[in-house]
Amino acid sequence: MSIEYRYDPEEIEPRWQQVWADEKTWEVSNDVEGREKSYVLEMLPYPSGEPHIGHLKVYSVGDAVAHFHRRTGRHVLHPMGYDAFGLPAENNAIKTGVHPRDSTAKSIASFQRQFRRWGISIDWSRELATCEPDYYRWTQWIFLQLFHAGLAYRKAATVNWDPVEETVLANEQVVDGRGERSGALVEVRHLEQWFFRITDYADRLVDDLEVIDWPEHVKTMQRNWIGRSEGAEVVFRCEDLAVDYPVFTTRPDTLFGATFFVLAPEHPDIERLTAGTGHEDEVREYVNRALTSDKEDRGNAERTKTGVPLGRTVTNPVNGEHIPMFVADYVLMEYGTGAVMAVPGHDQRDYDFAQVFGLPVRRVVEGLNADGDDEGLPYTGPGVLVNSHPDFDGLDKTAALDAIVRWLDREGKGQASTNYRLRDWLLSRQRYWGCPIPIVHCAACGVIPVPEDQLPVVLPDVEDYKPKGQSPLAAATDWVNTTCPRCDAPAKRETDTMDTFVDSSWYFLLYCDAQNDEAAWDPEILKRWAPVDQYIGGVEHAILHLLYARFFIKALADLGHLDVQEPFAKLFTQGMVLKDGEKMSKSRGNVVSPQEIVETHGADTARTYVLFIAPPDQNADWEEKGVDGVHRFLSRLWRLSAAAADGPGAGAEQPDVESLAEADVELLRKAHWAIDKVTNDMAGRFNFNTAIAAVMELTNDVSRAVNERGDAEPQAVRFALATAASLLFPFAPHVATDAYAKLTGDRLWEQPWPAADSELLERDTVEIVFQVNGKVRDRATVPAGASKDELEALALASPKVAAFTDGKTIAKVIVVPGKLVNVAVRG
RNA sequence: GCCCGGAUAGCCCAACGGCAGAGGCAAUCGACUCAAAAUCGAUUCAGUGCGGGUUCGAAUCCCGCUCCGGGUACCA
Numbered sequence: 001m002s003i004e005y006r007y008d009p010e011e012i013e014p015r016w017q018q019v020w021a022d023e024k025t026w027e028v029s030n031d032v033e034g035r036e037k038s039y040v041l042e043m044l045p046y047p048s049g050e051p052h053i054g055h056l057k058v059y060s061v062g063d064a065v066a067h068f069h070r071r072t073g074r075h076v077l078h079p080m081g082y083d084a085f086g087l088p089a090e091n092n093a094i095k096t097g098v099h100p101r102d103s104t105a106k107s108i109a110s111f112q113r114q115f116r117r118w119g120i121s122i123d124w125s126r127e128l129a130t131c132e133p134d135y136y137r138w139t140q141w142i143f144l145q146l147f148h149a150g151l152a153y154r155k156a157a158t159v160n161w162d163p164v165e166e167t168v169l170a171n172e173q174v175v176d177g178r179g180e181r182s183g184a185l186v187e188v189r190h191l192e193q194w195f196f197r198i199t200d201y202a203d204r205l206v207d208d209l210e211v212i213d214w215p216e217h218v219k220t221m222q223r224n225w226i227g228r229s230e231g232a233e234v235v236f237r238c239e240d241l242a243v244d245y246p247v248f249t250t251r252p253d254t255l256f257g258a259t260f261f262v263l264a265p266e267h268p269d270i271e272r273l274t275a276g277t278g279h280e281d282e283v284r285e286y287v288n289r290a291l292t293s294d295k296e297d298r299g300n301a302e303r304t305k306t307g308v309p310l311g312r313t314v315t316n317p318v319n320g321e322h323i324p325m326f327v328a329d330y331v332l333m334e335y336g337t338g339a340v341m342a343v344p345g346h347d348q349r350d351y352d353f354a355q356v357f358g359l360p361v362r363r364v365v366e367g368l369n370a371d372g373d374d375e376g377l378p379y380t381g382p383g384v385l386v387n388s389h390p391d392f393d394g395l396d397k398t399a400a401l402d403a404i405v406r407w408l409d410r411e412g413k414g415q416a417s418t419n420y421r422l423r424d425w426l427l428s429r430q431r432y433w434g435c436p437i438p439i440v441h442c443a444a445c446g447v448i449p450v451p452e453d454q455l456p457v458v459l460p461d462v463e464d465y466k467p468k469g470q471s472p473l474a475a476a477t478d479w480v481n482t483t484c485p486r487c488d489a490p491a492k493r494e495t496d497t498m499d500t501f502v503d504s505s506w507y508f509l510l511y512c513d514a515q516n517d518e519a520a521w522d523p524e525i526l527k528r529w530a531p532v533d534q535y536i537g538g539v540e541h542a543i544l545h546l547l548y549a550r551f552f553i554k555a556l557a558d559l560g561h562l563d564v565q566e567p568f569a570k571l572f573t574q575g576m577v578l579k580d581g582e583k584m585s586k587s588r589g590n591v592v593s594p595q596e597i598v599e600t601h602g603a604d605t606a607r608t609y610v611l612f613i614a615p616p617d618q619n620a621d622w623e624e625k626g627v628d629g630v631h632r633f634l635s636r637l638w639r640l641s642a643a644a645a646d647g648p649g650a651g652a653e654q655p656d657v658e659s660l661a662e663a664d665v666e667l668l669r670k671a672h673w674a675i676d677k678v679t680n681d682m683a684g685r686f687n688f689n690t691a692i693a694a695v696m697e698l699t700n701d702v703s704r705a706v707n708e709r710g711d712a713e714p715q716a717v718r719f720a721l722a723t724a725a726s727l728l729f730p731f732a733p734h735v736a737t738d739a740y741a742k743l744t745g746d747r748l749w750e751q752p753w754p755a756a757d758s759e760l761l762e763r764d765t766v767e768i769v770f771q772v773n774g775k776v777r778d779r780a781t782v783p784a785g786a787s788k789d790e791l792e793a794l795a796l797a798s799p800k801v802a803a804f805t806d807g808k809t810i811a812k813v814i815v816v817p818g819k820l821v822n823v824a825v826r827g
Numbered sequence: 828g829c830c831c832g833g834a835u836a837g838c839c840c841a842a843c844g845g846c847a848g849a850g851g852c853a854a855u856c857g858a859c860u861c862a863a864a865a866u867c868g869a870u871u872c873a874g875u876g877c878g879g880g881u882u883c884g885a886a887u888c889c890c891g892c893u894c895c896g897g898g899u900a901c902c903a
Contacts, residue, residue: 006865217831221898224830229902249903262903301828301901335902342903348828349901421902539897581895612851613839618832619896621839629851632866639866677849690841693850700850707867769846774884776846814883820845824883 005642007635009602013734017119025749026121028077030513032528038074039529040066041508043537043545044081047107047129048088051114053577053584053610053622054538056594060607061574061616061686062536063120064730068682070121071729071753077529079511080115080122082108084131086500087165087181090433093465100433100465104131114595118603119733126514130435130503137456138510138520139503140438142552144449145559147439151197152427154447158266158334159426161189166467167430168193170499171423172225172544177299188291194428194437194496198551202226202420204565205550214571215617221542227421232405234414236261236314236341238325241273245314248336248419251346252408253401255318256388257364258341259354262307262326265290266333270310273325277311283327290329298329305330305353316341317413318389318404328353336419344378351378364388365397425548427499432465432472434497442484442491451485457493471495504545505552508532508567526562535568542573572686575619577610584622592622604732605631611688611731634735637699637728640706641721641739649714652722652744657760664716667705669760671723674698676756678727692731698724718743726754769820770795772804788815795821 020026042062045055066078082104089100096103108129115122128135146152160169164182168191173180198205206226209219231250238245245261263270265287274283286308290298307328315322330349331340344354344361354361367376367383385392385400391407392400408414428437436457438450450457460479462472473495474480484491506520512529513521531553537545546568553567576583579590597606609630614620657665674694681691702720705712722743729736729748740748763784768791770778778800782791792813795801801823808825815821 217898220831224899227902231903247903251903299901303901305901330901330903332902340903347903349903352901419902542898609851615840618840623839623852625852626839633851636866689839689851690849693841696850703867767846771845771884774845774882779846812883814845816845820884822845822883 005639007638007735009604009634009734012638012738013117013119013603016734016737017116020119020121021116024125026078027123027125028075030525030528032075035075036073037077037529038066038069038534039077039508039512039532040069040534041077041079041511041532041536043535043541044083044504044507045111046086046088047082047084047104047111049107050110051594053592053594055111055114056118056597056606057577057610057616057620058536058538058574059115059118059120060610060731061572061688062534063607063733064611064682064688065534065536065686066121067730067733067749068753070749071751073752077126077511078121078123079126079128079514080120080124081126081128081507081511082111082130083500083504083507084108084129085136085434085497085503087431087433090431090465093433099461101131104129114598117598118594118607121733126511128507128510128514130500130507131433133456133458135507135510136435136459136503139435139498139506140450140455140457141452141520142506142556143498143502144438144452144455145561146196146555147449149555149559151200151555152194153197154192154194156190156192157195157426158188159191159193160186161191163187165431166469168426168428170426170501170544172425172547193426195424195426196551198425198548199420199422201551201554202228202422203418204554205422205547208550208554208566212566212571213569215539215573218539218542218546218571218573222547225422225543225547227419229419229421231417231419232408232414233337233417234341234408235317236339237317238273238312238314239322240312243269245269245339246337246414247339247341248417249341251343251401252404252414253385253392253397254343254346254364255316255341255404256385256392257343257345257362258316258321258323259344259360259362260324260326260342260350260357261314262328262331262340262342262350262353263310264331264333264338265327265329267327267338270327273310273312279309279311282308283310286327290327293329301349305349305356307353307357309357317408317411324359326353326357334423335421346378346380348378348380362387425499425551427502428496429499430467430469430471430495431497432459432462432467434500435459435503436473437494437496437498439494440482440484440491441494442487442489444489445484445486445491448484448486448491454485459497471497473497501544501548505548506556508535508549509556509562520561523562530562531564531566532568534570534572536572536574538576539573546571572617574616575614578619578621581621597627601627601631602634602734604634604735608634608692608728608731612692613689615689616686633696633699634732636703637695637721637724638735638739640699640702640717641725641742643706644714644717644721645742647714649718652718652740653715654719655713655715660713660716661711663705663709664713665760667701667712667716667720669763670698670701671720672756672760674727675723675754676761679753679756682730688731691727695724695728698727723754726751766818768794768818770798770801771820771822772801773824774822777801777804784818786817788817791815791817791821795823 042058066076070076084104089104092103093100143152160174162169162179162182162184164184174186179186206228229250232252233246233248236245274280307326310325312325313322342350344350345363364387365383366386367381383397385395405416436459438457440448442448460476462476465472480493482491482493509521513525549567556562557565584591609627612630677694678691681687722740725736725739737748765781766784767779767781769776778798792815805825811826812824
């Protein structure tokens with residue numbers, strides 16, 4: 001039985017894939033009645049070129065979960081689609097002239113091929129691509145629902161313009177002042193654009209993070225991004241101009257420490273305020289410089305503070321002090337009111353500014369063990385109010401905060417207020433390859449939505465994809481020129497397209513009712529599947545996609561189209577696959593191609609290896625040699641199974657324990673231990689690496705039983721091997737199925753997940769460790785049920801223990817039944 | 828700067844507060860072979876980043892650092 005059994009994934013894998021394809025094994029009906037449903041979803045891929053190793057990892061993780069859920073009796077929805085609109089395909093079109101539709105279709109075909117080749121269990125009947133009119137028709141429909149609800153609107157605003165991509169970007173797509181994709185410094189432009197009113201949902205988006213089972217760091221990132229700050233709005237009045245300037249502050253308790261007042265350079269009142277003060281030229285020059293300097297430089301907190309006085313004062317509402325006004329670029333127009341009260345004693349930035357301009361610094365909060373001088377300013381810790389007002393001095397700062405806000409409210413000079421960092425989602429793009437915005441501009445009627453029965457507004461073909469400051473669609477005059485849906489007069493179509501994140505904010509809903517031509521979905525069917533029970537993807541989408549999708553679901557729920565509040569009940573973020581500790585990239589030349597691994601080692605090896613190298617939520621380093629090791633393991637399992645199947649015995653029923661030799665019982669025990677271990681690893685934190693290691697252990701034990709011992713009971717071997725195959729199935733479905741079929745003739749994917757026999761998990765005897773002062777000195781095999789007293793007596797009777805306790809006082813004996821006895825001695 | 832992760836053998840990684848080693852890689856040796864591949868077997872290797880503390884007992888809990896990775900940052 002040596003060379004005749006050769007593990008041949010090239011033969012095994014296509015054979016089973018054919019069965020699954022022919023029988024449409026992974027397709028599910030929407031009839032969920034009476035069964036627990038499970039919606040397992042990995043983030044849909046952006047089809048560009050060929051799948052990379054990250055795709056192999058995410059779909060291997062998702063497939064393992066889907067298989068485990070199926071075999072534990074759940075009705076599993078596990079679909080696939082493509083996020084097919086977007087800039088890379090369009091930029092490629094500009095360069096090569098190939099229509100984005102064609103390059104995208106080509107890439108989709110290669111993704112489909114790979115997913116089949118990898119044996120991922122996908123319900124292909126629900127496949128979608130966001131660039132298909134069948135799909136984006138409903139993207140447009142959703143846009144219209146949001147438009148009618150006032151949640152999609154058009155306004156002129158200061159926006160981020162990417163000069164390389166020649167389009168505006170959402171705040172979320174600007175990283176360190178640069179376009180996320182192009183890396184170009186973003187310019188500020190004042191343009192009329194389309195927005196989604198995501199800020200209306202800021203509170204719910206923060207609060208509902210409590211009810212979803214997501215990694216804490218992702219929740220934290222969303223919280224930080226939304227940036228909810230509780231505080232107060234306080235009105236400072238400029239008496240000279242008789243104008244009120246409200247400011248937002250999170251520290252109204254420090255109001256008595258305000259010694260100056262600062263406006264952002266963009267503040268619209270600056271010119272008015274300076275007029276007639278003699279500071280006009282200086283201010284104008286400063287503002288011009290501030291507005292033209294780039295965002296990155298301005299955002300640098302390390303830079304020395306700059307600014308100029310406006311020559312005016314405002315009145316502090318709590319104490320009537322007149323404090324000087326400045327313009328300075330450390331104050332941002334986008335946040336709060338574009339004006340701040342400066343409290344240099346208790347804010348680092350205000351302090352820095354005060355130092356540069358020689359402004360007074362006043363302590364109004366004293367730490368509990370401070371000595372009252374101005375050392376240690378600015379001070380932001382806990383403490384009590386001082387130098388403020390008899391009504392507030394001595395109060396703890398949190399109590400003082402409340403008291404001062406109440407006082408402001410009574411006096412009509414301010415009120416409690418909440419501010420957010422989150423801005424509305426800018427969704428329009430001046431680019432071609434995206435979902436057209438279903439809007440018509442009519443000279444008489446204004447902005448008019450396209451009626452729902454005229455959807456989809458189909459993306460027309462154009463000659464030239466190059467953006468020219470406006471969407472290339474503007475050149476498609478036949479398409480642009482239309483009639484107004486309301487008055488029938490000549491009108492023009494909106495030529496901007498939607499951000500691709502709009503497409504991916506709802507795709508998981510369409511899968512639930514994929515064959516519906518009448519509506520985006522049937523709410524009754526959606527109810528059966530939503531929400532996604534387990535969502536899996538990269539952490540790079542922690543803010544963008546995952547926040548947008550949550551907003552869409554809440555808005556659509558409010559409009560009565562669905563009845564869940566959160567799209568993804570559980571989230572798992574998988575780590576990256578690295579090579580030699582570095583990200584794989586073409587420029588580094590260290591890219592490992594999953595296609596190549598699959599061709600040389602088989603899909604099962606590639607999938608199992610990527611899950612074996614490290615816990616899936618961690619980054620993992622890809623090592624060619626490690627792949628060989630996993631291949632050896634699969635090969636060994638298959639070979640042993642094939643040989644056992646041809647040997648004596650039948651099927652894989654567990655033999656009667658009573659009739660077996662102790663060594664064979666030990667093998668059964670190992671199998672049940674592995675069932676227990678793998679089941680826990682699957683159900684808990686997705687510790688696939690240790691689950692796979694457990695199956696390796698079991699397989700190694702079988703190997704030893706067969707090769708070394710030679711007299712292993714064939715039925716025990718069959719049972720152990722079938723169990724190993726069964727447990728390995730979620731990771732390496734082909735080889736597991738083949739080995740299992742050889743042993744039993746049955747189809748593994750139709751078998752229930754094995755259950756561990758708790759009686760076999762327990763042993764009659766256990767090894768107990770005897771310690772002296774925590775150091776192991778002896779060990780003994782004792783009956784599993786031995787009492788504490790018995791164990792203590794045994795330990796103290798041990799000569800090896802006695803050697804370390806002789807002549808010393810025994811202070812304490814700790815007995816942990818089933819584990820150890822620790823004798824603590826003194827002297 | 829702030830917020831999360833992480834640091835265990837030559838490498839990837841395990842270890843409910845209880846014997847530091849499950850698994851894999853690499854290395855060395857051996858069996859099989861005319862030989863090689865494949866296969867099988869055996870062996871070597873760290874006291875857990877550093878310094879304190881709690882405990883009968885700490886890789887694990889607490890405090891203070893260092894290094895690496897990620898996120899975020901004049902957000903008032």
